[in-house]
Amino acid sequence: xxxxxxxxxxxxxxxxxxxxxxxxxxxxxxxxxxxxxxxxxxxxxxxxxxxxxxxxxxxxxxxxxxx
Numbered sequence: 001x002x003x004x005x006x007x008x009x010x011x012x013x014x015x016x017x018x019x020x021x022x023x024x025x026x027x028x029x030x031x032x033x034x035x036x037x038x039x040x041x042x043x044x045x046x047x048x049x050x051x052x053x054x055x056x057x058x059x060x061x062x063x064x065x066x067x
Contacts, residue, residue, distance in 0.1 A: 026034060 022031070
C-alpha cells in the first residue's frame with residue numbers, strides 16, 4: 001500500500017538518472033535546440049488557446065468600422 005502512495009514522487013536521484021539518459025541519447029549539442037523548439041511550441045500553443053494568431057486575425061471587438 002505504501003508503494004502506491006510514493007509511486008508518483010520523483011526524487012533527486014531519478015531526475016539525475018533521467019538527465020543522464022537524455023544527454024546520452026541526444027548529446028550535449030542537440031539539447032539546446034530541443035529546448036528552443038519546445039519553448040516555441042509552448043508559446044504557439046498558448047497563443048492559439050487564447051485566440052491570438054500571428055496570421056492577423058482580429059480579436060472580437062477590435063473590428064474596424066468603415067463609413
